[in-house]
Amino acid sequence: MAFIGLIVTFAGFLIAASSVGIMTGTAGRLVMVLAGIAVSLIGILGVLNPAYQKNAIWKK
Amino acid sequence: MTTKKRLIGAVALLWCVAPLTTVLAQAPAPAAAPTTQAATAAAPAAAPAKMITDADIKGIETPSATDKAKGDPSGTITGTASDIPITDPKAGLTLADLVNTVGQNVVATNFVWTLVTGFLVMFMQAGFAIVETGLARAKNANHTMMMNFMVYGVGMAAYWLIGFAIQEGGVGAVANLGGTAPLNHEVTMHLFGKDWGLFGTQGMMLGGATYDVGVMVMFLFQMVFMDTALTIVTGTAAERWRYSAFIISSFIMGAIIYPLFGNWAWGGGWLATLGASYGLGHGYADFAGSGVVHSVGGITALAMAIIIGPRIGKFRRDGTPNAIPGHDITIVLLGCFILAFGWFGFNPGSTLGAATNGNLRISSVAVNTMLAGMAASFSGMYYMWIRYGKPDASMTGNAFLAGLVAITAPSGFVNPMASVIIGVIAGVLVCLSCEFVERVLKLDDVVGAISVHGTNGIWGVIAVGLFADGRSNYAGAWNGVPGSVTGLFYGDAGQLVAQLIGVATLIGFMFTFGFVVNMIVDAVWGHRVPATVELEGLDIPEMGALGYPEFVLRTESTFPE
Numbered sequence: 046m047a048f049i050g051l052i053v054t055f056a057g058f059l060i061a062a063s064s065v066g067i068m069t070g071t072a073g074r075l076v077m078v079l080a081g082i083a084v085s086l087i088g089i090l091g092v093l094n095p096a097y098q099k100n101a102i103w104k105k
Numbered sequence: 106m107t108t109k110k111r112l113i114g115a116v117a118l119l120w121c122v123a124p125l126t127t128v129l130a131q132a133p134a135p136a137a138a139p140t141t142q143a144a145t146a147a148a149p150a151a152a153p154a155k156m157i158t159d160a161d162i163k164g165i166e167t168p169s170a171t172d173k174a175k176g177d178p179s180g181t182i183t184g185t186a187s188d189i190p191i192t193d194p195k196a197g198l199t200l201a202d203l204v205n206t207v208g209q210n211v212v213a214t215n216f217v218w219t220l221v222t223g224f225l226v227m228f229m230q231a232g233f234a235i236v237e238t239g240l241a242r243a244k245n246a247n248h249t250m251m252m253n254f255m256v257y258g259v260g261m262a263a264y265w266l267i268g269f270a271i272q273e274g275g276v277g278a279v280a281n282l283g284g285t286a287p288l289n290h291e292v293t294m295h296l297f298g299k300d301w302g303l304f305g306t307q308g309m310m311l312g313g314a315t316y317d318v319g320v321m322v323m324f325l326f327q328m329v330f331m332d333t334a335l336t337i338v339t340g341t342a343a344e345r346w347r348y349s350a351f352i353i354s355s356f357i358m359g360a361i362i363y364p365l366f367g368n369w370a371w372g373g374g375w376l377a378t379l380g381a382s383y384g385l386g387h388g389y390a391d392f393a394g395s396g397v398v399h400s401v402g403g404i405t406a407l408a409m410a411i412i413i414g415p416r417i418g419k420f421r422r423d424g425t426p427n428a429i430p431g432h433d434i435t436i437v438l439l440g441c442f443i444l445a446f447g448w449f450g451f452n453p454g455s456t457l458g459a460a461t462n463g464n465l466r467i468s469s470v471a472v473n474t475m476l477a478g479m480a481a482s483f484s485g486m487y488y489m490w491i492r493y494g495k496p497d498a499s500m501t502g503n504a505f506l507a508g509l510v511a512i513t514a515p516s517g518f519v520n521p522m523a524s525v526i527i528g529v530i531a532g533v534l535v536c537l538s539c540e541f542v543e544r545v546l547k548l549d550d551v552v553g554a555i556s557v558h559g560t561n562g563i564w565g566v567i568a569v570g571l572f573a574d575g576r577s578n579y580a581g582a583w584n585g586v587p588g589s590v591t592g593l594f595y596g597d598a599g600q601l602v603a604q605l606i607g608v609a610t611l612i613g614f615m616f617t618f619g620f621v622v623n624m625i626v627d628a629v630w631g632h633r634v635p636a637t638v639e640l641e642g643l644d645i646p647e648m649g650a651l652g653y654p655e656f657v658l659r660t661e662s663t664f665p666e
Contacts, residue, residue: 051617058613061606065383066297071598074385078605085613089407093620094546097411101547103420 050093057085162186162198212283212319215458218467219282219322222454226329229447230257230336236440236506237340238652240431240499240552244642245344246652252339252348256355260332263359267309268331269324272364274305276323276372280580281458284319291373299382301375304368326454327367330398333451334363337402340552342409342632344416345639348647350632354409357622363401366615370397376610379603380586386600387591388584389607390573392470393455395514395565400611403559406550408620410542413632415549417639426543429551434498441502448474448509452516462580466517469577473516473524474509480528481508481535488536500536503553507535510558511565518573518590527568531561563608568592570601 061081064074167187177183189206191198234253241249275291278284288307293300308315311324335355369376370391380388391397420426431437452474453467485504489497511531512524519527538556542548550556575591583590591597626632638646645651
């Protein structure tokens with residue numbers, strides 16, 4: 046799951062960065078960039094961190 | 106020589122000097138740079154031109170040796186035409202002498218400004234050291250202080266070897282520093298119809314053509330910034346980080362991780378050119394490094410917090426957090442003051458000059474900086490007071506720092522009122538973020554660095570895209586785009602998009618990069634000390650000596666219930 050979290054996080058960056066090439070209007074780019082940030086946050090906070098928390102030291 | 110004559114001579118000299126740079130071809134012209142932390146390119150604002158000749162110069166009278174021998178208590182005869190170096194004694198003072206001296210004085214002013222502010226930034230290491238050590242327990246004081254001490258040397262070595270070349274090796278000539286032209290090669294990738302700058306290559310070990318006075322100024326200033334980013338991570342991972350792993354991790358961060366984003370934002374890389382290439386405002390604008398320095402440090406700290414895990418005893422078995430107070434709140438707040446003092450180098454120094462090219466805005470930058478810190482300390486203190494009944498000292502200090510972090514990127518582009526608003530938001534934001542990191546993410550951040558530097562660094566980057574008022578004028582352009590940086594509230598939505606692409610890069614790319622690097626270090630070397638070492642305290646097992654040998658230390662041997 047940690048690996049998937051990293052992939053999702055990086056995918057968010059790709060979405061945001063590619064907005065400048067895919068979209069021409071500011072509004073469209075803004076939507077894509079915000080979507081990219083959301084995807085990256087999901088990758089870190091929703092996938093990667095929970096994967097590490099499964100083996101947290103305070104659970105042992 | 107009479108006072109009247111001296112006055113006439115001085116006025117004549119000033120009258121000659123003002124228009125020289127626009128009139129005379131032999132004046133060293135400021136060269137354009139693709140992007141830098143400071144303004145680039147373009148000539149100073151035009152002044153009324155008046156042709157002068159060598160004959161005018163010859164007419165300037167200078168203080169006699171007799172006058173000088175009497176001393177100069179009023180300072181009126183020190184610093185006159187007689188102090189201008191003459192290249193040919195037979196010809197006497199010439200226009201060329203005068204012009205070259207003027208040019209060198211502009212660059213010298215900028216050199217001194219940038220170097221002195223760089224020295225202030227270097228002193229911030231002392232602030233970070235005592236803030237982090239004060240927030241750690243006494244049994245880890247030596248270890249925490251040593252990490253903060255050696256991160257300076259480790260980071261500098263890495264940056265000297267390779268980091269500086271990656272970050273600034275393709276920046277080109279920086280006008281304020283009168284040179285740096287040897288930093289002239291940027292590796293690019295052609296994508297979406299444009300060249301994307303990825304990293305520079307010139308300046309490894311400051312050899313070859315980069316053995317240059319302007320490059321040296323640039324290196325010193327950028328190096329101390331880089332070290333600031335590195336020391337952020339030590340605060341989060343304190344009290345359980347193996348000292349040897351810290352050295353490896355910090356070296357890689359100083360050599361590659363930090364310089365890469367530094368290049369993209371300040372070294373002519375693709376984020377800076379989003380404006381010129383794709384019409385997004387003035388490209389990613391980060392005046393002094395809310396994103397480049399603080400977010401990179403905070404984001405890497407977040408990666409480390411996940412990898413290394415919380416300290417033993419930080420969380421109960423049900424996942425609720427225990428407070429682990431630091432051992433010396435007095436040095437924590439003293440450290441905050443030292444950091445605030447250093448911030449007067451961090452932000453105003455990022456003009457990379459005090460003379461010409463709109464650099465007189467250093468006063469505005471300095472005032473914005475202090476206002477944001479003030480506003481954040483108030484809002485943070487009152488948040489804690491209202492929520493928990495007491496004005497928590499460590500969180501008030503963190504709020505103060507959060508305000509300074511948040512204003513770092515916008516400080517050169519916003520007005521004082523916006524600075525206060527940015528600071529007020531930062532002070533509350535850091536408190537909310539600390540609670541979120543601890544209670545929801547269940548991460549252990551000893552000093553709150555993720556929230557202070559990561560969260561508020563990102564807030565600062567976004568704030569540029571909102572509050573930049575379009576009134577700054579750093580030589581008429583920023584990142585190669587004419588005009589002033591202007592945010593959404595002043596009519597340029599494209600600037601906000603550019604800033605958000607920077608945020609996405611920090612969260613999506615820099616986090617991933619930092620995480621993978623530290624995950625490898627963890628697998629190969631191991632980040633965390635054994636549990637027995639952690640319970641005993643890291644001072645003796647890791648460093649061989651206690652920070653406070655005459656103290657009686659209380660150690661924890663069991664998990665709290």
